[in-house]
Amino acid sequence: xxxxxxxxxxxxxxxxxxxxxxxxxxxxxxxxxxxxxxxxxxxxxxxxxxxxxxxxxxxxxxxxxxxxxxxxxxxxxxxxxxxxxxxxxxxxxxxxxxxxxxxxxxxxxxxxxxxxxxxxxxxx
Amino acid sequence: xxxxxxxxxxxxxxxxxxxxxxxxxxxxxxxxxxxxxxxxxxxxxxxxxxxxxxxxxxxxxxxxxxxxxxxxxxxxxxxxxxxxxxxxxxxxxxxxxxxxxxxxxxx
Numbered sequence: 001x002x003x004x005x006x007x008x009x010x011x012x013x014x015x016x017x018x019x020x021x022x023x024x025x026x027x028x029x030x031x032x033x034x035x036x037x038x039x040x041x042x043x044x045x046x047x048x049x050x051x052x053x054x055x056x057x058x059x060x061x062x063x064x065x066x067x068x069x070x071x072x073x074x075x076x077x078x079x080x081x082x083x084x085x086x087x088x089x090x091x092x093x094x095x096x097x098x099x100x101x102x103x104x105x106x107x108x109x110x111x112x113x114x115x116x117x118x119x120x121x122x123x124x
Numbered sequence: 125x126x127x128x129x130x131x132x133x134x135x136x137x138x139x140x141x142x143x144x145x146x147x148x149x150x151x152x153x154x155x156x157x158x159x160x161x162x163x164x165x166x167x168x169x170x171x172x173x174x175x176x177x178x179x180x181x182x183x184x185x186x187x188x189x190x191x192x193x194x195x196x197x198x199x200x201x202x203x204x205x206x207x208x209x210x211x212x213x214x215x216x217x218x219x220x221x222x223x224x225x226x227x228x229x230x231x
Contacts, residue, residue: 047213095167114167
């Protein structure tokens with residue numbers, strides 16, 4: 001069965017960095033785009049970034065552009081989110097989610113499965 | 125960016141009730157609209173994509189409709205496991221955007 005398992009969350013000081021991982025199993029990871037979505041405590045969902053199945057196409061929310069970098073290692077079936085210059089407002093649970101369709105590029109593909117999330121707390 | 129709104133923001137309903145939630149996009153998105161269910165402390169669950177197509181394993185009591193800017197999610201007969209927050213999302217254009225959510229609780 002499809003599984004997405006996030007890790008790497010924790011407490012970090014403002015201005016510092018953190019790298020999140022999302023380990024995939026149960027499907028051909030290299031055929032699917034994957035996204036990061038976050039949810040601040042008590043708030044709604046915010047899309048963060050996406051990377052295409054082959055890693056060539058990446059898109060970011062304006063709120064993280066220039067600070068966060070999405071990447072993937074298809075040999076390890078793992079998605080990453082490198083987060084630099086963290087701010088208090090980045091405090092959130094970060095979820096990864098996969099495209100429902102293979103080989104989707106440029107958007108217009110829905111999600112299907114989500115991971116359980118990992119909590120990032122930015123605080124001094 | 126495309127703004128998504130939902131109404132109502134919350135509703136109280138009884139088991140067996142028919143519930144309808146509305147989602148509106150700030151510009152036309154065709155049928156690139158998804159619905160998600162989220163329970164407290166849990167990850168979102170994908171319910172519907174392409175405005176009206178059920179994700180695999182989602183019961184047929186959930187249905188979606190609409191195109192362009194106006195969409196609805198209907199739960200035909202509310203059951204205890206359906207009490208949750210529901211979000212719509214447009215995936216027509218990056219950045220993908222979510223509605224603010226509709227919390228469905230027990231009357």
